[in-house]
Amino acid sequence: MTAASGERHGGDDEHTAQGIRRSRAAAGRGGATGGNRRTTVVDARRGALGFAVNFWAWALLSPLAPRLRDALDLAQRCPAPHDVEQVPAAGAVGQVLARPVRAAVALPGTDVAAMDGYAVAGTAPWRLVGKVFAGGTPWSAPLAPGTAVEIATGAPVPADARAVVPYECCRRDGDLVMGPAGPRTHIRTAGEDVRPGDELVPAGRVVTAAVLGAAAQAGADVLTVYRRPRVCVVVTGDEVVSAGTPLPGQVRDALGPAVTALVCDAGGTVVEHRYLPDTGEALRVALHGASGADVVAVTGSSSVGAADHLHRVLDGIDARWYVDGVRCRPGHPQVLAQTGDGRWVVGLPGNPFAGLVAAVTLLRPLVAALAGRPPAVRHRLPVAGDASPYPHGVRLVPVRVGDGHATVVPGARPASLRAAAQADALVVIEPDWTAGAPAELVDLRPAVP
Ligand SMILES: Nc1nc2c(c(=O)[nH]1)N[C@H]1C(S)=C(S)[C@@H](COP(=O)(O)OP(=O)(O)OC[C@H]3O[C@@H](n4cnc5c(N)ncnc54)[C@H](O)[C@@H]3O)O[C@H]1N2
């Protein structure tokens, strides 16, 4: 099916349970499963999620094809964070702390100079008796009154020194030094920043460059973090090739690389990457075989064509349905389901921009939540340009983000990532949006963990 015909598709009907059943029946998919699916969604949400909402009211409105915002919320509230592991700190960037980082040592470890200058004892003038540098041999004896040592920032201050006087505050005459010296000025006292056992970073924080540095400084070499969610990426399509120049009728895989990048950005890791022919059996075997994965992301196969097998395969393995279609454009044929053994299956449409929309709606928040990350903060900005609202749901439109506003990148098409590749974010354009009005952003730039 072409992108243009995909654009034509999509009145209100397709987003009701009845509409979904009708279109499946028309496609020979067995509409009878629709009712079971609806019951399963409700039961699963009651039991597994414990949402404090009125599910019957929710189900009547939109049992399987939620609004985009609800789909996002659902995906990030579905999973519980996974196993905890202890890892060398350096490898934990982007993971979420399951236990606080605690200091193994005091900081500073001993009284040290905070400035380059002179450590002095007693009253001025002071007679210079030596030098102490960071990393060099500490001054072994107490400093006698009326004497000084030249000292470098970070070097241990000799016992009985009462202050460090910076070079620029001193007057030096031969081996005599004079200057102002308040009590313990420019001396950092042992343990004044951190004491052994102090909590440096609380649980729940993402390991960033600053966390790594703080942990290393305080000797916390091993961190306890949530395991990275394991994702198996399954790219379906007889026509999809992973490399080289596509022959007539073939397309290069756009979604495998894009999905892999989003998974890593969300704190997950791709443990397997498969290319599958368009057969239900191949998909069934792949879902079954991905037992080491927490999430299976399937690209293509999400629609109602004869070669689109995802729904049938999920029904065949009695998967629990959470999302079957989202009221957005492009990207409405997206799926969130769970297999009997607890693995999440995310179905992403094959049209590349539609697949990207689905990946940021369902896959990225799901992986981030499994990784223990807090929900992303949502921003709204005024949007300039032509965003053509979609009357039956929201439209996702690529934008560049400027200082306090967003500007539409023109030319977005469901089958092309060209406009999205020039964008910083997608804006969620509501049906009643008017030019210049604010809209919510879904960022496409790498997360700052
Ligand atoms: N009768 C209907 N047909 C279609 C509907 C519908 O509601 N009723 N929805 C349309 C929409 S919207 C989309 S989006 C697509 C989704 O289709 P699938 O997820 O089943 O994907 P495919 O049919 O396999 O492929 C669609 C398109 O994308 C190309 N493709 C697939 N995978 C990749 C990839 N990894 N990298 C690059 N391009 C890929 C594929 O060659 C097709 O051109 O369904 C519409 N049809």
Ligand code: MOO
């Ligand atoms: O047109 Mo589809 O909307 O590409 O998801």
